[in-house]
Amino acid sequence: MSEWNSKHWGWRVLLAAVLISLLVGGVAGGLVGASAAYLTLSLRRATPAPAATTGASGGWTPPSASPIVITGTQPIAAVVSRVGPAVVTVVNRLQTRPPSWFGIPTEPQQATGSGVIIDPRGYIVTNYHVVEGAAELTVILADGNTLPARLVSHDYPFTDLAVLQVEGGNYPYATLGDSDLLQPGEQVVAIGSALGDFRNTVTVGVISGLGRSLQVSDDQVLEGMIQTDAAINHGNSGGPLVNMRGEVIGINTAIVRGSGFSGDVAEGLGFAIPSNTVAYVVKQILEKGKVARPYLGIRSVSITRNMAVYYDLPVDHGVYVTAVVRGGPADKAGIRKDDILVSIGEYTIDETHPLINVLSHFETGQEVEVQVNRDRQTLRLKVVLGERP
Template identity: 35%
Template sequence: MAFDLPPPAPGSSPLPPAPPVSRRVRPSVMLVIVVGAVAWIAGLTGAIFGGQLSDWLDRPPTRGSDEPLRVGEARDAGAARLDVAAVADYVAPTVVTISADVSGGTSLGTGLIISSKGEILTNAHVIENASEIRVRLAGESEPRRVNLIAADRGNDLALLRMSGDGYESAIFADPESVRIGDEVIAIGFALGLDGEPSVTLGIVSALDRTIGQGNVYLDGLIQTDAAISSGNSGGPLVNAAGEVVGINTAVARDTLTTSATNVSFAISTTEALPIIEALRAQADGVEREEAYFGVGLADRTDGGQGVVVSSVEEDTPAANAGVVAGDLIVAVDGAATDGSAGLIAAIRDHNAGDPVTITIVREGDPIDMTVTLTSRPGQ
């Protein structure tokens, strides 16, 4: 099975000027990240970056707000049968279409309003390298300009903000309430089609999935069989209570040797909520330093546990701790490591300066090493 970040849904010509702020918001377009063996969109490195767009007359805010995110209470949200029409109507005012001007055209995706002060969450790949970003709200015919506050490319999330306040905002589900088998719906503008957003029904197929390719590794993902298409990325995956359980991000693609049917992935609220706060902090001048280990990795082909160290860079945390090529890394902080994607995600979840315990196997003997991570060179 292959995973990749497909190109954005094709867009249209430049959009007209933004209208005055209104309180209603219209559902949005989302881009699908196909997760797998093909290529991820170039430049997804995991670092948080800040962005400021063109100098507009009605300039949106350039910082995140301090408004608390809305999170539902822990409860059995999957017990009730999901009323698709009712939930879609309830969530629709918080979903927006995103149109980003990029080299050679327009990238279309979906976003989610997460605060009354106009903050919008989407996938980083939707707005990557955009010179200008606009959103269209539910019930509106004209788009409005937004600013990029910050983005975390490695976690594939970005925070935007539009002018005004009083917007309806989404409610996030308590992370502990999500269960395998829960009914969910994915909302977004599949293929960038005009009109209302598409709504697809599915279930939570699995939790805590990890996918990766190149420099991008996503962990803690929700797997669902709700259909997701290009143009849907950044849209919400919603439970029976109308609460957001994840941000639709990727789909599995068929390859020459494997087939994938209705295998989609969403960034869970467990992962998304702290990233949102980190993006808000970055916009206020506090930038996260990405943790760095300093090894090359190769996945095992015999189905065994662990990841093989193929190379070790000089003067890095790994080299200083005594890691050598040929070592087999089997755990990080006591948690088993089954592949390079999981190991890289585990390192990425730490900050520069954090100590971690790496368990390796060398010539059949297990060895625990304490490694102090540093920031990535050049960051």
């Protein structure tokens, strides 16, 4: 259309976004690790050390331990002996669904994933998609003991990470390594509850790639992921990826099985969240009770190239603003409904760099320049980012 009608364009973009998401669903379906894929395949009927230290500012410091020095002929066994006792199975008893139309009560269901204790006081790191929608959480320790767990907090949708806690103390724990030091070809070990039934399953592989990006939804891309060919199965989500020093360098999160379009089948495509990201998230959760993430105060729809061509939009990337929160950072900066946000600071908003990922480069309270397209005119507005509620 040659004349851009902003009044009616918003709902048409929403409809187009739905249609496009259906069209790319076959590709997204190849990514197993997001809650829909994992829970659909893993649902089942439910059945009747040294203390953590405090830094100079009073914050949380990850407990440390001497790394393993590889000697002898069984280095992998030594790594598993070090980390294995800290690996747990996370059982998520899902919230009960309402009765069916015929009044027949639905049976409670549960999903199973993995986790790793990273503090002797019982703090556990896992994936958010493992604990999403939980009515009750329990943890099965490596020694077989079962304990109730509580969700401390999570960082979704910025990362697929959550922190749990079990009561008590002096638990075996794993230490976090420096994921920035990883190199392709480096040997690693994955530990987790394969299929939910085979607890503390050990698989071995290498670092296949670094800095990978995975699109898990229309508006979310997992960035900076570690790629490995160590076998990762359903139920491994939330378990540790470990280097040969016995340090956790990633949290296993996703696997790619292939493309729904071509029918190609992939093997050995596993992805983990780097340990440095884990350390950042855990530190904020344990110190503040949550992860402080920047906030604009808008509702928006992502613009794709196909949508831009179809609607003859002035730009082929960015997000279309469908609503502005009154009194929020965007409102105070003069951003309006029907604006298109093109970039924030030096970061362009596009299909591979969604708004939520771009925002993660900034801090709450930081003033940033936002490039806006309004009525085919380019504006540059200053926004002081708030804190996500």
